[in-house]
Amino acid sequence: MSKFKNYFSETITEMTQNVSWPTWKELQSNALIVVVASVIFALLVFVMDTVFGITNGETWKGALGFIYSMF
Secondary structure (H helix, E strand, C coil), X not given: CHHHHHHHHHHHHHHHHHCCCCCHHHHHHHHHHHHHHHXXXXXXXXXXXXXXXXXXXXXXXXXXXHHHHHC
16 A cells, blocks of 8 residues: 555655646647647648548539448
8 A cells, every 4th residue: 555655645746846837828829739730630631531531523512421321
């Protein structure tokens, strides 16, 4: 039982004294970058799925449309 107590004690010490936490402004800035990058990536995947889904002039519903049509 003392090993668990020692583990949690060392974890708390590590997290409070040795870890450098970002400031609130840094956190907001980095979160915004992640959100923007995620939206750009999602739009890129959507466009690629739509473009590669067009066959013989007919618009295929893309990979998700194909998967949904299987169910």
